[in-house]
Amino acid sequence: MVSLRILLVDDHPVVRAGLRAMLTEFEDFSVAAEAADGDAALRELARLRALGERVDVVLMDLQMGAGMDGITATAAIRQLDSPPPVLILTTYDTESDILAAVEAGASGYMLKDAPPEQIRQAVLSAAAGETALAPKVAALLMSRISSPQTALTAREVQLLELLATGLTNRAIARRLFISGATVKTHLVHIYGKLGVDNRTSAIALAAQRRIIRTPGH
Amino acid sequence: MVSLRILLVDDHPVVRAGLRAMLTEFEDFSVAAEAADGDAALRELARLRALGERVDVVLMDLQMGAGMDGITATAAIRQLDSPPPVLILTTYDTESDILAAVEAGASGYMLKDAPPEQIRQAVLSAAAGETALAPKVAALLMSRISSPQTALTAREVQLLELLATGLTNRAIARRLFISGATVKTHLVHIYGKLGVDNRTSAIALAAQRRIIRTPGH
């Protein structure tokens, strides 16, 4: 058969080298190009198309330091005409990452700790136009649809964001022009939905699930 | 010269393949063995020693899923007699990770987004018994010693980390086998040094300054 041409997108040289080594071990894969972030990926894709060179699958990381992130890049790629399938390959299996990837039009979602054979199968599935989900990811999606009542309202997420900046209840109340009592009510609801009983674990959990952005950058 | 023998410790097959490919491109490196976590690393080291095979450098990741983490493994390796130098190669450059690694006896601290040549140099330095630090890491340590009065102690950083996971004072006390009173004392010191007056803002500030890693990342 004709060799599958892959575009690698990952900001770590080590990981790119690993994927290249792992994939080209199989005679049916070849690396068309590599990119360190989303911008570079789009440029590479344009360059290859200009040269008339095929790209069958894009293997995309999500977190990529300073450059364009994988979600944005995936969405941009899906805007092209006859876009190649994008297979996400990342370290994190949080629900917001996964949902964002699906929304952006990813063809699959694999984790970096997967055995080589699983990654190889996922690439083949993606190239064939099928969907490939890591077992962990599939399990998370299943559990999510089985308990939808735990979804936070927009207001609650807003509270949670202010909470994470270190504000007291009173400060949050002033910021939102509501009473301290209402802040407490919201917090009790949030704790209930998240299954915690204090603000710090609510923040920790929300950060973990990417419900809120962490004050890192 | 005789080839440098390296033990790779990382839970991601992709990363191990990448390091193997990157390092063995240089004729002076060879991979003695690979391990997916700390336990496996110790077993490999024992096995190689039993066979009389040399290990010149251990390349160690920090986060390794379910298995023994890199800090613990590093400390364990340093307990052996004539232990090989351990070079940490990880994604994170937070103060808590770096301090823990140094305390555990690591010979260096490199980041995975480093260019191959930098990693190669670090391995050579470590093998020669020297210390190899990524520029970012070196800068952090420098700034620490230049203003030690506001610098948190290792213990305080450790408290801060547990704090960020959402534990109560009592839970932290149990985790560290100290009394609740001591936890409170530490927290008061931390708040004073960071210029805050409650736990959530301490966490927010510590995450912002990259003193700790947030649960999300």
Add this chain to the structure above:
DNA sequence: GCTGCGGTCAACCTTTTGGTTGATCCGCCC
């Protein structure tokens, strides 16, 4: 029109956290 839900508020009480003072122990450095 009624119901359900989200957002708002209040009173009351318990638990946790924050702030202060003071103390002991240990290791390190001059």
Add this chain to the structure above:
DNA sequence: GGGCGGATCAACCAAAAGGTTGACCGCAGC
């Protein structure tokens, strides 16, 4: 060997947060 700083602990009080109950309003959907 005396001083210093980090880590440990205790008692006490004040402030903040957590938990419960109950209430009102506005809006969307049946």
